[in-house]
Amino acid sequence: MAGNLALFEDIEEAPRVEPLADGAIVWRGGARTFDRDLLAAVDEVTAQAPWRHLITPGGFRMSVAMTSCGAAGWVSDRRGYRYDPIDPDSGKPWPAMPKVFGELAAIAAAQAGFHGFDPDVCLINRYVPGARLTLHQDRDERDGRAPIVSVSLGLPAMFQFGGPQRSDPTRRIPLVHGDVAVWGGPARFFHHGVLPLKPGSHPLTGEQRINLTFRRAR
Ligand code: MD6
Ligand code: FE
Numbered sequence: 001m002a003g004n005l006a007l008f009e010d011i012e013e014a015p016r017v018e019p020l021a022d023g024a025i026v027w028r029g030g031a032r033t034f035d036r037d038l039l040a041a042v043d044e045v046t047a048q049a050p051w052r053h054l055i056t057p058g059g060f061r062m063s064v065a066m067t068s069c070g071a072a073g074w075v076s077d078r079r080g081y082r083y084d085p086i087d088p089d090s091g092k093p094w095p096a097m098p099k100v101f102g103e104l105a106a107i108a109a110a111q112a113g114f115h116g117f118d119p120d121v122c123l124i125n126r127y128v129p130g131a132r133l134t135l136h137q138d139r140d141e142r143d144g145r146a147p148i149v150s151v152s153l154g155l156p157a158m159f160q161f162g163g164p165q166r167s168d169p170t171r172r173i174p175l176v177h178g179d180v181a182v183w184g185g186p187a188r189f190f191h192h193g194v195l196p197l198k199p200g201s202h203p204l205t206g207e208q209r210i211n212l213t214f215r216r217a218r
Contacts (some may be wrong), residue, residue: 147184
């Protein structure tokens with residue numbers, strides 16, 4: 001019996017789509033077959049545009065480390081948050097978006113009914129235990145008709161998903177390695193966040209969670 005159970009634990013479930021809200025889904029396991037390629041591509045990006053902890057316009061250091069690739073990256077300074085085509089740390093354009101990134105993002109968006117998604121920017125976040133992202137909206141992108149596609153790799157996280165108002169009730173959705181959340185259409189500007197990451201280790205990423213978020217920003 002124990003042997004049979006051990007065998008079951010090795011069988012991975014097929015990816016499946018879970019509805020979250022009108023315009024929002026979680027595609028469970030959707031990125032799993034790409035995981036090694038995605039993580040190798042993250043290493044290529046961070047070799048050119050290393051992880052950094054942004055300082056919020058209010059002067060706080062973010063617990064999440066961040067970098068970007070594509071036509072612009074997410075930057076923050078005394079002037080506020082914005083998408084910038086130049087990485088302020090290198091003075092050069094951000095690394096190009098790896099091919100596997102764009103392909104996965106388009107497939108994932110289509111699972112939620114957003115066909116032809118062609119992201120121009122990917123923000124890459126690294127969470128270590130304790131790192132979190134407070135409830136916020138993604139509303140600085142030029143094209144709000146395009147969805148946000150968010151890929152989870154490594155350690156599991158508890159995602160918070162609310163509504164159009166900050167005060168709307170939030171749901172807690174566990175996101176594990178390979179899960180892809182998509183929100184667009186009526187859910188495009190819904191509040192969301194990530195609760196403090198719990199300690200742990202993942203075979204592919206070690207003691208961290210990597211999140212890729214794709215958008216049409218410029
Ligand atoms: C997540 N990320 O890490 C969700 N938003 O699961 C985000 O909501 C996010 O990673 C704006 C910028 C970068 C992000
Ligand atoms: Fe966000």
